[in-house]
C-alpha cells in the first residue's frame with residue numbers, strides 16, 4: 757500500500773467505493789451521485805487547505821484518505837474499496853496519512869456502530885473525544901480525536917511502507 761496524489765480518473769473509482777451499499781450502511785452517510793461525486797472531488801482538489809490522497813495497492817485504486825477544515829476543526833475521512841477490506845489497508849493508509857498530515861488535533865466523526873472504522877482509528881492513536889454524540893439524519897456519530905504526534909501501529913507493518921511518488925502528477929485543477 758502506498759498513498760499517491762489524486763489523479764484525474766480517480767473520482768470514478770471513488771464513486772464506486774462510496775456508493776457500495778455495505779460501505780454506505782457502515783459509514784452512515786448519504787452516497788453521492790456520479791455527477792455530484794465528480795464535482796465534489798474537483799472542488800476538494802481546487803481547495804489548497806484540503807489534503808487528499810489516493811490509496812494505491814498493487815496498481816489498483818483502493819480508496820482515499822482526506823483531511824479538510826470545517827467549523828475550525830481539522831477533520832479526516834476515508835473510504836476503502838470493499839475488495840480490500842480486512843487486509844490492513846485502511847489501517848496502513850491512515851497511518852501513512854498521519855505521517856504526512858502535520859495538523860493536530862485531528863478529528864474523525866464516525867457512526868457509533870462502525871466497528872471497523874473505530875478499530876482503525878484506535879490502532880492509529882485516536883481516542884474518543886469528550887463530546888456528545890451527534891444524531892444526524894444518517895447515523896449517530898461519535899467524535900474521535902488524535903492529539904499526539906503520529907505513531908505507526910505495528911499492524912501497518914504488514915503493508916509495504918508508503919511513499920510519495922514524485923513522478924505522478926496531481927490532478928489538473930482544470931480537468932473537466
Ligand SMILES: CC(C)(COP(=O)(O)OP(=O)(O)OC[C@H]1O[C@@H](n2cnc3c(N)ncnc32)[C@H](O)[C@@H]1OP(=O)(O)O)[C@@H](O)C(=O)NCCC(=O)NCCS
Nearest residue numbers: 779783834835836841842843844845846847871872873875
Ligand atoms: C472502515 C474501513 C476504512 C476499514 O478498512 P479496512 O481496510 O477493512 O481496515 P483494516 O483491515 O485495516 O482494519 C479493520 C479492523 O476492524 C476489525 N473488524 C472487522 N470486522 C469487525 C467486527 N465486526 N467487529 C470488530 N472488529 C472488526 C478487523 O479485525 C481489523 O482489526 P485488527 O487489525 O485489529 O484485526 C473500510 O471498511 C471502509 O472503507 N468502510 C466503508 C466506509 C467507512 O466506513 N469509512 C469510514 C467512515 S468514518
